[in-house]
Amino acid sequence: MSDEIIITLDQLRNMIGLRMVHQGILCQVIEVLEDGPSLVLQSIAEAPTIQPNQHGEATRRAPVTYTIPVLNDEHTELHPSFLALDLAE
Numbered sequence: 001m002s003d004e005i006i007i008t009l010d011q012l013r014n015m016i017g018l019r020m021v022h023q024g025i026l027c028q029v030i031e032v033l034e035d036g037p038s039l040v041l042q043s044i045a046e047a048p049t050i051q052p053n054q055h056g057e058a059t060r061r062a063p064v065t066y067t068i069p070v071l072n073d074e075h076t077e078l079h080p081s082f083l084a085l086d087l088a089e
Contacts, residue, residue, distance in 0.1 A: 004075045012037055012070065019044070019088035022066055026088055033067070039082070041066045 012032040019028050020041060027041035048061035069079040 005071055005078065007037070007070060009034060009037060012039065015039065021086040021088050022068065022084075025064075027066065030065070037070045039068045039070060041068060 009032060015029045016032065017029060019026060021027070022041055025043055026045040027043050029039050030042045031040035032038070033040060043064040043066070046064050048063050050058045051060055051062040053059045068081050068085065070082045071077070072079050
């Protein structure tokens with residue numbers, strides 16, 4: 001018998017668009033990565049940061065993003081980073 005947590009990509013995709021608080025920063029879920037799985041959050045409270053191109057030259061400003069794993073490495077528990085997310089009102 002497996003103790004793995006079963007969470008579907010559809011369940012996670014339903015979170016796209018939700019506003020969450022990650023480490024005190026207001027963010028929005030913008031994507032679900034199948035590998036992991038993980039949520040991608042985009043900061044909506046922080047100023048965009050300078051993003052370098054492949055040569056290391058600063059070329060544009062881009063929103064800050066965070067990748068949050070949903071499950072631990074064994075897929076037996078929710079990841080602490082995922083559990084620490086707060087739903088914003």
